[in-house]
Amino acid sequence: MTHLKRLAASLAVVALIGGGASSLAFAHHRHHHHHHAMSSIPQHNGGDHDADNNGGPSDGDGNI
């Protein structure tokens, strides 16, 4: 019945690989919103004093 032991070991390896890949994919999704800014515009009136930095509506910039 050695083949049964091999089967069990193989299934366990598949489980580990599958779960690990899933975790990696999940971690990637969770971090998608960490913006890698090309350039940053200081907020809180520290930058260009636009409405966005003074409590006005948020503009469309992709940086913080």
Added chain:
Amino acid sequence: MSAHPRTIALAAFLALAGIAAFAAAGRGGDKPAQPHPQAFDWLRPASVPGSWSARRLPGSPARLPVPPGWRSARSDPGTRTVISRGPSGEIAGYLNATPRQGEESLASWDSFRVDHNRDEGDRDVDLLAAASGLRFGTGRGSCVLDSYRTETDARYRELACIVAGRAATTVIVAAAPPRQWRAEAPTLRRAIAAFTT
């Protein structure tokens, strides 16, 4: 020596669970469906109305439609912002166009925009509706409708869209205070429908 049947059963269970989790991640199973995409049924590509003007973004083909009576406001370099003000000088309507700058994309726009607003210090950020694959005059786009409160306690509702045109990808934001939304929404929607990039 033979493997215990319970060992085999446990290994099989773990294998199936791992495969299922992998398959779910592969098809984006952890991404929730977009809420109320029908909220953007009004969006049809349109030309800039005759009584309006349009402001071109520097170094970009994008053009921000400008309703009559709206005035330019200071904004980040390379962007355009126009505002209408109420009797007391408060912002009644807001339009901004900004070239794509970071990791914003059509595919992740709904989560990106609300995360970004939170990152900028906005509170009570509430995603009300989102849709993707929307048709614009020069390309396709993704839009959100959300509301938030700024650090100075001003409340706004916004339509924010990212539009991929032939030569540029640009974000257009149209916002108004909630109490002004009913009055301003037709103008804001018209500006978005006429936006080109």
